[in-house]
Amino acid sequence: MTPAETRAAASPESDVVVGSPTEPVTVSESVRHSERTLHSASAAGAAVTGAPVIGAPAAGGSATAPTVHPGRSAAAGRLAARWRRFRWTRRRVDLAVFGGFLLVAVWVTSQIWVDPAGRVASLYTSDPAQVQFFLAHSVRVVLHGEFPFFTEQFNYPDGVNLMANTAILALGIPMVPVTLLFGPAVTFVVLVTLGLAGTAWAWYHVLSRHVVSNRLAAVVGGWLCGFSPAMLSHASWHPNIISQFLLPFIVWRVMVITRSTRPYRDGALLALLVTAQAFINEEILLFTAMGCGIFLIAMVAQRPGLWSAAWRPLAKALATCAVVAGALLAYPLYIQFAGPMAYHGLSDAVRDYGNDIAAYLAPGSPTIGGNQRANVDLAPNYSEENAFFGWSLALIAVGIVLWLRREMLVRALAATAAFYTVLSLGERITWWDRELMIGPWEWLVRLPLLDAVVPTRFGMITSVVVAILLALAIERSRTLDLDRRVVRTLTAAGLVLALLPIAPMPLPMTSRPPVPEFITSDRWRAYVGPEQTLVPVPVPSMGNTHGMRWAAATNLDFKMPGGYFLAPRNGNTGDPGRFGGRPSGIGKLLEEVASTGRTPELDDRQRRRSLDELRHWKAAVLVLPVRQPHSEPLRQTVEQLVGPARLELDVWVWDVRPLTDPRS
Numbered sequence: 001m002t003p004a005e006t007r008a009a010a011s012p013e014s015d016v017v018v019g020s021p022t023e024p025v026t027v028s029e030s031v032r033h034s035e036r037t038l039h040s041a042s043a044a045g046a047a048v049t050g051a052p053v054i055g056a057p058a059a060g061g062s063a064t065a066p067t068v069h070p071g072r073s074a075a076a077g078r079l080a081a082r083w084r085r086f087r088w089t090r091r092r093v094d095l096a097v098f099g100g101f102l103l104v105a106v107w108v109t110s111q112i113w114v115d116p117a118g119r120v121a122s123l124y125t126s127d128p129a130q131v132q133f134f135l136a137h138s139v140r141v142v143l144h145g146e147f148p149f150f151t152e153q154f155n156y157p158d159g160v161n162l163m164a165n166t167a168i169l170a171l172g173i174p175m176v177p178v179t180l181l182f183g184p185a186v187t188f189v190v191l192v193t194l195g196l197a198g199t200a201w202a203w204y205h206v207l208s209r210h211v212v213s214n215r216l217a218a219v220v221g222g223w224l225c226g227f228s229p230a231m232l233s234h235a236s237w238h239p240n241i242i243s244q245f246l247l248p249f250i251v252w253r254v255m256v257i258t259r260s261t262r263p264y265r266d267g268a269l270l271a272l273l274v275t276a277q278a279f280i281n282e283e284i285l286l287f288t289a290m291g292c293g294i295f296l297i298a299m300v301a302q303r304p305g306l307w308s309a310a311w312r313p314l315a316k317a318l319a320t321c322a323v324v325a326g327a328l329l330a331y332p333l334y335i336q337f338a339g340p341m342a343y344h345g346l347s348d349a350v351r352d353y354g355n356d357i358a359a360y361l362a363p364g365s366p367t368i369g370g371n372q373r374a375n376v377d378l379a380p381n382y383s384e385e386n387a388f389f390g391w392s393l394a395l396i397a398v399g400i401v402l403w404l405r406r407e408m409l410v411r412a413l414a415a416t417a418a419f420y421t422v423l424s425l426g427e428r429i430t431w432w433d434r435e436l437m438i439g440p441w442e443w444l445v446r447l448p449l450l451d452a453v454v455p456t457r458f459g460m461i462t463s464v465v466v467a468i469l470l471a472l473a474i475e476r477s478r479t480l481d482l483d484r485r486v487v488r489t490l491t492a493a494g495l496v497l498a499l500l501p502i503a504p505m506p507l508p509m510t511s512r513p514p515v516p517e518f519i520t521s522d523r524w525r526a527y528v529g530p531e532q533t534l535v536p537v538p539v540p541s542m543g544n545t546h547g548m549r550w551a552a553a554t555n556l557d558f559k560m561p562g563g564y565f566l567a568p569r570n571g572n573t574g575d576p577g578r579f580g581g582r583p584s585g586i587g588k589l590l591e592e593v594a595s596t597g598r599t600p601e602l603d604d605r606q607r608r609r610s611l612d613e614l615r616h617w618k619a620a621v622l623v624l625p626v627r628q629p630h631s632e633p634l635r636q637t638v639e640q641l642v643g644p645a646r647l648e649l650d651v652w653v654w655d656v657r658p659l660t661d662p663r664s
Helices: 003-010 027-049 070-085 090-108 126-144 176-182 184-210 215-227 229-235 247-259 263-278 282-302 305-338 357-361 391-403 408-424 455-477 484-502 546-553 585-596 604-616 631-642
Strands: 119-121 428-431 434-438 509-511 533-536 566-568 577-579 619-625 646-648 651-655
Touching (some): 090 184, 090 215, 126 184, 184 546, 215 229, 215 484, 247 282, 247 305, 282 305, 357 428, 391 484, 455 484, 631 651
Antiparallel strands (some): 566 577
């Protein structure tokens, strides 16, 4: 029961078990077909223009050789001989496809590549800073043997549960050499670029080997999986979400174990893939597992006899996978759900993130046909545009399902897409921001694991299913009882109509302030000891993450309070999650000054509370960049708390060790 081989399911009455892959065209057959096509094309051109056909007999005689300049004959002969020896082997085709996907990914990220350290997504700057912090943490894990699943380098002294914050260890640790040589900002853009290209190529690879024999079909399917509007939406901020290159192999291995003759080995292989994906992004792994289950249920519901042959190998392989993956992930998951600073569930604001129905008919913002203003009320924010197919692709997807509705595979895929589309709408189903009814997510959101899911992201799985349907449609178009040229014309027109409006554009970027020279020159080391903190002004939070970039630039050599992360409310392990640590009086005060530019008048009570917090943080020095927006009101506010500042290089510095060190 392997949808990897589902091409045989084209006949609705076929008795073949969801398998029997169509034999792929061999390389030699492809070459001979290409030669015949070229000769036919030249003959057709001659019929229209009256020009002689290359290699065809001249009128009234035998074939004549084309006139070639004597000085060029040797070079042309060598070139022709070299070309005749060249063959498009499968490996060369795969490399060419990956090269094409990589070029597109570089095009999409080109605005970041201009200056990785100085450019950031124009709307939300917090997530890239957080990712760069996690990449620097991977360096400490490798070089200093630091505990990988928890850190006190930010949100000191409470710390942060990194297993509950997607610390991307499976991406960050292999990229440690790049981070050391070029910095976390460069590693960030490398991961985004490879995430897009790698996901597209991985789906192309699985589709071309196990689902379709038509190369164009596999390329188009891989393209849409890697460069869908949902992927582009996350590319500016979330390399962990767009790094989906393991998912097609996980899906394929799940389908393989339904007919496996070596279920224990196949289950162990699946476990290794699952473990690796867990250290990239657990949410996408959960979506994938749910999708495989829905698809298999839909297949068995249509042909119950498949279950009798599939349940034994499936049970053995899944049991093996659970044992192996459980052993590998037991301790990390214990830290995530029961360790320090663990939380249970997300805040209500995030859990209610859902797609508007109209979002499936509009093109994504970072595409040719996209319009940010038109998409304002259709998604929670621009980093969560998880639908946005455009009306043409949406209608074509529905048309494909109606056309191929007799195929069991297509019906199962359609059921999977419908399931994820409905869940992605969230707790309240809306149409152009007008509420219509309560969605089924209202009753699922409180279930274990699902309570930590952002529902709008279910739409990313819908994108994958639509890509597979599009690949199947291209494959099946070859069986239409129409002239080949007509089929090619219709296929090309359909692809242009479906994909051109959502073709990717370079991600918009804006400049961000550089890391202060006070940090990069290591002048801070004269103030901060091993168990002390450097406090950026304003204190790092969800809206002020520049201090996290400072720490990342030093490979987290200093601790700091605050930051942007998920933690239990009020710092109580086991409570529902929220963004940021326990409330901070001085943090809130400085955040208000940074946003309003107004200097408040502080009383003695506020000063005492602020000093208590600085002592709790073991603060050694407060640092305010001279070019920080509203730097003057911030400087005046901090001086009311701890006294006058000293200008050092490009920052204002307050040495508060005499106030916070109990030995002073």
